[in-house]
Amino acid sequence: MTDLGTFRSETRAWLEANCPPEMRKAIRSEADICWGGRNWTFQSDAQREWLEVMATRGWTVPDWPREYGGGGLSPAEARVLKEEMQRIGARSPLTSFGISMLGPALLKFGTEEQKKHYLGQIARGEIRWCQGYSEPGAGSDLAGLQTKAEDKGDHWLVNGQKVWTSYADKSDWIFCLVRTSTESKQGGISFLLFDMATPGVSTKPILLISGSSPFCETFFDDVKVPKEQIIGEVNKGWDVAKYLLGHEREMIAGMGLGTGGRSVTLGPITKPSDPLLRAEIAAFDVDALAFAAMSERFAAMWKAGEAHPASPSMMKYAGTELNKRRNELMMAAGGSDALEWDSEHSKGGATPRSWLRSKGNSIEGGTSEIQLNIVAKHILRLPGA
Amino acid sequence: MSLLTDDQKMLQETAASFLAEEGSIAKQLRHWRDIKCKDGFGHDLWKQFAELGLTGICIPESHGGMGMGATEAALVLEEIGRNLTPSPFLTTAVAAARAIEGTAHADRWYPGVLSGEAVLALAVDEGPRHAPECTALEAKRQGNGFVLNGAKQFVVQGGSADMIVTAARTAGSSGERDGITLFAVAKDAAGLTVDSQTLVDSSKAARLTFENVELDADAVIGEVDGGWQPLSRALAAGSAGAAAELVGVASGISTMTLDYLRQRKQFGRLIGEFQALQHRAAHLYSENEIARAAAFKAAQLLDSGDDTAELYVSVAKAKAAEVANLAVREGVQMHGGIGMTDEHDSGLFMKREAVLGELFGDVYYHRNRVAELSGY
Numbered sequence: 191m192t193d194l195g196t197f198r199s200e201t202r203a204w205l206e207a208n209c210p211p212e213m214r215k216a217i218r219s220e221a222d223i224c225w226g227g228r229n230w231t232f233q234s235d236a237q238r239e240w241l242e243v244m245a246t247r248g249w250t251v252p253d254w255p256r257e258y259g260g261g262g263l264s265p266a267e268a269r270v271l272k273e274e275m276q277r278i279g280a281r282s283p284l285t286s287f288g289i290s291m292l293g294p295a296l297l298k299f300g301t302e303e304q305k306k307h308y309l310g311q312i313a314r315g316e317i318r319w320c321q322g323y324s325e326p327g328a329g330s331d332l333a334g335l336q337t338k339a340e341d342k343g344d345h346w347l348v349n350g351q352k353v354w355t356s357y358a359d360k361s362d363w364i365f366c367l368v369r370t371s372t373e374s375k376q377g378g379i380s381f382l383l384f385d386m387a388t389p390g391v392s393t394k395p396i397l398l399i400s401g402s403s404p405f406c407e408t409f410f411d412d413v414k415v416p417k418e419q420i421i422g423e424v425n426k427g428w429d430v431a432k433y434l435l436g437h438e439r440e441m442i443a444g445m446g447l448g449t450g451g452r453s454v455t456l457g458p459i460t461k462p463s464d465p466l467l468r469a470e471i472a473a474f475d476v477d478a479l480a481f482a483a484m485s486e487r488f489a490a491m492w493k494a495g496e497a498h499p500a501s502p503s504m505m506k507y508a509g510t511e512l513n514k515r516r517n518e519l520m521m522a523a524g525g526s527d528a529l530e531w532d533s534e535h536s537k538g539g540a541t542p543r544s545w546l547r548s549k550g551n552s553i554e555g556g557t558s559e560i561q562l563n564i565v566a567k568h569i570l571r572l573p574g575a
Numbered sequence: 576m577s578l579l580t581d582d583q584k585m586l587q588e589t590a591a592s593f594l595a596e597e598g599s600i601a602k603q604l605r606h607w608r609d610i611k612c613k614d615g616f617g618h619d620l621w622k623q624f625a626e627l628g629l630t631g632i633c634i635p636e637s638h639g640g641m642g643m644g645a646t647e648a649a650l651v652l653e654e655i656g657r658n659l660t661p662s663p664f665l666t667t668a669v670a671a672a673r674a675i676e677g678t679a680h681a682d683r684w685y686p687g688v689l690s691g692e693a694v695l696a697l698a699v700d701e702g703p704r705h706a707p708e709c710t711a712l713e714a715k716r717q718g719n720g721f722v723l724n725g726a727k728q729f730v731v732q733g734g735s736a737d738m739i740v741t742a743a744r745t746a747g748s749s750g751e752r753d754g755i756t757l758f759a760v761a762k763d764a765a766g767l768t769v770d771s772q773t774l775v776d777s778s779k780a781a782r783l784t785f786e787n788v789e790l791d792a793d794a795v796i797g798e799v800d801g802g803w804q805p806l807s808r809a810l811a812a813g814s815a816g817a818a819a820e821l822v823g824v825a826s827g828i829s830t831m832t833l834d835y836l837r838q839r840k841q842f843g844r845l846i847g848e849f850q851a852l853q854h855r856a857a858h859l860y861s862e863n864e865i866a867r868a869a870a871f872k873a874a875q876l877l878d879s880g881d882d883t884a885e886l887y888v889s890v891a892k893a894k895a896a897e898v899a900n901l902a903v904r905e906g907v908q909m910h911g912g913i914g915m916t917d918e919h920d921s922g923l924f925m926k927r928e929a930v931l932g933e934l935f936g937d938v939y940y941h942r943n944r945v946a947e948l949s950g951y
Contacts, residue, residue, distance in 0.1 A: 476942055
């Protein structure tokens with residue numbers, strides 16, 4: 191048997207022995223997702239146990255180095271682990287912006303001390319992170335941000351406001367873009383980490399058209415941040431920010447896929463009786479399956495270093511537009527059932543709420559229009575772009 | 576999905592330089608079109624394909640071929656598409672070669688394909704839309720053999736083919752997969768009329784009429800009444816191949832269009848500076864990448880014999896045709912007036928897309944297959 195074959199059979203046996211049966215059931219609601227953090231209330235013993243055994247093995251972040259709490263797996267081994275988890279329908283033990291966004295940036299830009307300090311906590315799900323990027327006056331034009339961090343000798347003094355901070359009201363720490371110089375737009379930005387419990391930090395949830403409040407407004411009023419909690423050099427935070435956005439776009443692009451081994455196609459879910467609707471769904475399914483192939487190819491190319499650095503923008507654009515179309519078709523297929531907002535029959539209006547929420551997919555993390563600008567400029571090298 | 580191996584990359588480079596050099600639009604497509612060549616392609620070029628081993632890509636090593644698969648064929652076809660190179664590669668070396676694989680006809684025809692002397696064709700369609708299970712051309716048992724009556728159309732390279740793999744009905748009725756039998760019909764069979772037509776892209780396809788064409792029992796490819804198996808194998812290889820060629824067509828016209836956006840000036844500016852065009856170009860880029868991924872995924876699944884290969888072949892053909900169609904429409908539009916002239920190449924891409932889009936089933940055929948295979 192090959193090494194990978196041995197790894198697969200060992201992984202299979204280990205998962206069989208260690209993944210609690212409850213954690214092999216499909217995710218039914220937001221509450222089934224384990225975000226971790228200081229104030230996390232585990233939904234069940236099984237959820238706690240699953241996080242603990244996986245974190246102990248380094249498998250909440252299988253491809254991170256072992257010294258930072260990861261599993262130290264090769265890309266091929268990580269893929270096998272993912273496949274074996276999908277095979278038994280195992281839930282992700284931990285979902286976190288620390289894993290999907292901050293971690294990769296820390297691995298690339300953090301000092302040894304910072305990596306040792308933060309990465310292990312992320313891997314074990316001890317700190318829940320939020321992202322302080324957008325501001326009321328800095329959306330698509332993110333580098334126009336104004337939140338100010340003044341150098342006060344032994345600390346940074348942060349003042350300003352962020353918006354669209356995902357789960358800020360539930361998070362323990364924030365990774366935050368701040369202005370440390372007004373001399374240059376992109377060259378005056380720094381990347382800070384700080385505790386949301388620091389005096390002067392306050393949050394206010396934003397109610398969305400979908401009825402949920404996944405985002406907040408976040409206010410900073412004379413917040414003192416220890417000097418060493420900066421990632422990368424002063425005024426070089428834009429490099430960190432862009433790198434992290436690439437990972438965010440990859441993650442958002444993945445939403446077009448449907449996850450956890452679920453089918454990417456709509457047909458089997460909706461069983462359309464109307465021939466014209468069936469035709470639209472078939473057209474969607476072609477695009478969804480083609481995009482699934484693209485996602486696999488993109489992941490392989492990204493790992494092999496063969497992908498264009500701007501290609502996550504293309505994936506984000508295509509994936510989110512696809513997810514919006516998917517939701518439009520779910521509404522069409524649902525007919526008047528899909529209009530009920532809170533009935534038991536409609537599972538609390540799951541379809542219309544998802545439909546409305548999906549509209550934000552092509553706005554958050556950089557709008558579709560911004561992604562197209564990036565593709566035109568960096569990949570197609572069109573003039574003046 | 577795995578990326579290309581070193582061997583595959585080498586093959587891709589060989590095909591790319593060979594076709595850019597020898598298979599260019601000026602040397603091949605325009606040349607044969609303008610002299611009104613009856614076959615629509617150059618036999619010398621087909622011999623060059625053979626010398627490079629390309630005609631034997633899908634032929635097993637035991638028969639002297641390269642023993643490769645749909646993935647390698649796709650690499651060559653993408654370059655063919657990019658250069659609009661007219662050749663019998665797809666019908667002969669991919670589709671028909673797969674139809675006769677593992678049968679006695681392989682011994683008879685593979686040597687000619689390998690040497691670049693034989694051209695093979697596939698006769699399936701009987702109406703203007705692809706519907707292989709609706710094969711109605713009648714093959715009646717007569718003594719030890721069969722007698723064929725009926726008609727075929729859209730037989731690509733039918734006029735230049737030495738042998739035509741023909742789907743006929745020996746049992747059951749139109750619409751059923753059982754009861755179809757494949758026959759190897761020689762070009763000079765008595766009672767066969769081959770009426771070669773020039774298509775919109777200057778390629779050739781024939782209308783065939785079978786009038787009491789008598790065939791021996793050994794003309795049967797595979798099993799009597801069991802022709803669906805080799806036929807679907809050939810059609811899957813052909814569809815995946817056409818998808819890859821469409822990816823090449825889309826890529827070829829898109830490269831030209833982007834170059835034009837970078838050099839054409841209006842209002843004192845390069846038109847590529849206009850965001851209205853930039854966004855359309857970026858969208859097209861995204862679609863091209865997705866179509867290529869789908870085409871290679873389908874080819875790789877065919878090669879590994881995966882259960883989902885049939886589904887992905889239909890995904891790939893539908894997606895590639897849809898995207899190539901977008902690419903040629905945007906190509907002609909963004910080139911403006913020059914794109915409407917015969918002198919400019921963009922119209923040639925539009926014409927090729929129309930033919931490849933139809934071949935082995937159009938977008939609607941394959942979307943419907945995706946729906947059927949997904950259970951709705």
